[in-house]
Amino acid sequence: MRDCSFVGTSYIDIPHNIGYYPDYVIVQLKMPDNFISEAQGTVFKKRVLNHGSKVCGVIMAYDGSKIRLWPSKKGNYDDPYGVFCVSDGWGTPIFKHTSASVYVQAWKFSPSDILFSRTDTRGSGISVSPTIPLPGPFDIDSHIFLVQSQAIDGNYANYVFEAAGSAISDGSAFFEEIGAVVYAYNENEVNLWYPGSGNYLIYIGGTWGYGAPTQASKTASVTVKVIKATSTLPGCGNSVCSSDWNNLNVSCSPxxxxxxxxxxxxxxxxxxxxxxxxxxxxxxxxxxxxxxxxxxxxxxxxxxxVPDPCPYTSSPMIYNLTTLQEKVIEMKKNLSVDIKNTSAYRRSLTCALDQRPSSAYVGYLGITILTLMGGLLLCADLSDLL
Structure with a gap:
C-alpha cells in the first residue's frame, strides 16, 4: 500500500518486484471516507473544456518491472482534477477526492490456469474480426475474462493497458481525443470495440499525467485471455489469508x-x-x-x-452310504452322454460332398483300379471257358 497525494505529481511509479509481466493487476484507490475505486487503462475525455466540469480518475499501466499511474491534473480552470469524482449528471452534489491510498495486487497464474489466450495487432485500417470465438463454453462465474492492450510504439512501448467494460464518450469533438478498447463477453465469445481513425487505442495526454511524456497509439497488440478463477497456486501452502489497509500486513493461518x-x-x-x-x-x-x-x-x-468374511450362509447336508451311492449314480446318469446323440456319430453315417480336385482324382484312381482288377478276373475266367 502507498499513500499518494497527486497534487504536483504528473505520474507515479510503483515497482512490483515480480521480475516479469504479471498476468493480472488491480490498482485500488481507497478514499479518505473509506470508499474504494479502481484505476483503469482507458481515457474517454482529454481535458476540461468548460467551467464547472470535472475530469477525475487514475490511468494505470504496467511493464515487467513497475506499475505506472497517471492521475488527472490541473488544467485550464481552477480545481477541475481529482482521483475520483461524481458530477455532470452522474450524481449530486459533486463528490470528489484529490488523494487516495493506493493498494496494488498482481497475479502470475500457472500456465495450466490460462485456458485461452489470443493476441492480434488491432487498430483503424487493420482487418481483424472484432468477435473472438472461445473454445468454451466457459462458466462466467468461475473464470476471469481479460482484454489487455500493449503499446507497440511511443514513449510507453511495451506497457500493458487494461481495456474497459463500458464507454462514457462517443469520441466526438466535444470530448476531444480518446484512447480505449471496450469489450464485452459471454460464455462463448468476446467482442471488442475501438475508435476509428480520428482516435486511439492507447492515449496518455491532456489532463492525464499533466506534463508527463504523452502516448497516442492508433494500433496496439490486443490480447484476450480466459483464466480459471478457482486455482490454487503451488508453493503457497494451504492458508486462509486476511489483510488490512493500514499497513498491508498479511496474516495466514493453515x-x-x-x-x-x-x-x-x-x-x-x-x-x-x-x-x-x-x-x-x-x-x-x-x-x-x-x-x-x-x-x-x-x-x-x-x-x-470390516467386511463380512462369509456373506453366504448354508445348512449342512448329511447322507448315509446307500443314499450317497444313489446320488452318485444319478449324477453320472445325468452327466453321461449317449454316443448316438453326438454330432460326430451323426456325421459318420452320412457322406459329405468334397469339392476339392484332389478328392476327385483319388476317386477316379480308385474306380480305374477296381475296373482293371475286375477286367483281369473276367479275362481269366473267359480263357478257361474257351
Whole structure:
C-alpha cells in the first residue's frame, strides 16, 4: 500500500518486484471516507473544456518491472482534477477526492490456469474480426475474462493497458481525443470495440499525467485471455489469508485437518480432502470427497468397516452310504452322454460332398483300379471257358 497525494505529481511509479509481466493487476484507490475505486487503462475525455466540469480518475499501466499511474491534473480552470469524482449528471452534489491510498495486487497464474489466450495487432485500417470465438463454453462465474492492450510504439512501448467494460464518450469533438478498447463477453465469445481513425487505442495526454511524456497509439497488440478463477497456486501452502489497509500486513493461518475417520486414510490437496479405506476395510458408500469453505470442512457419513468374511450362509447336508451311492449314480446318469446323440456319430453315417480336385482324382484312381482288377478276373475266367 502507498499513500499518494497527486497534487504536483504528473505520474507515479510503483515497482512490483515480480521480475516479469504479471498476468493480472488491480490498482485500488481507497478514499479518505473509506470508499474504494479502481484505476483503469482507458481515457474517454482529454481535458476540461468548460467551467464547472470535472475530469477525475487514475490511468494505470504496467511493464515487467513497475506499475505506472497517471492521475488527472490541473488544467485550464481552477480545481477541475481529482482521483475520483461524481458530477455532470452522474450524481449530486459533486463528490470528489484529490488523494487516495493506493493498494496494488498482481497475479502470475500457472500456465495450466490460462485456458485461452489470443493476441492480434488491432487498430483503424487493420482487418481483424472484432468477435473472438472461445473454445468454451466457459462458466462466467468461475473464470476471469481479460482484454489487455500493449503499446507497440511511443514513449510507453511495451506497457500493458487494461481495456474497459463500458464507454462514457462517443469520441466526438466535444470530448476531444480518446484512447480505449471496450469489450464485452459471454460464455462463448468476446467482442471488442475501438475508435476509428480520428482516435486511439492507447492515449496518455491532456489532463492525464499533466506534463508527463504523452502516448497516442492508433494500433496496439490486443490480447484476450480466459483464466480459471478457482486455482490454487503451488508453493503457497494451504492458508486462509486476511489483510488490512493500514499497513498491508498479511496474516495466514493453515487450513485445519479434516475430521479423522476410523480405519480410513485422508489425502488433503488445497481445500479438498479425499477419504479411502485402509487395507482390509470396506466403505459404506458415503461421500468420500469433502471441501473446506474457508471456515470449516464439509461433513460426511463416509466410514470404513470390516467386511463380512462369509456373506453366504448354508445348512449342512448329511447322507448315509446307500443314499450317497444313489446320488452318485444319478449324477453320472445325468452327466453321461449317449454316443448316438453326438454330432460326430451323426456325421459318420452320412457322406459329405468334397469339392476339392484332389478328392476327385483319388476317386477316379480308385474306380480305374477296381475296373482293371475286375477286367483281369473276367479275362481269366473267359480263357478257361474257351
Amino acid at each position: 487450513i485445519p485437518h479434516p475430521n479423522k475417520i476410523e480405519n480410513a486414510h485422508s489425502f488433503v490437496m488445497g481445500n479438498t480432502s479425499v477419504y479411502t479405506c485402509m487395507s482390509g476395510y470396506a466403505s459404506n458408500g458415503g461421500e468420500s470427497v469433502i471441501f473446506y469453505d474457508g471456515t470449516q470442512w464439509e461433513t460426511t457419513d463416509f466410514n470404513c468397516t
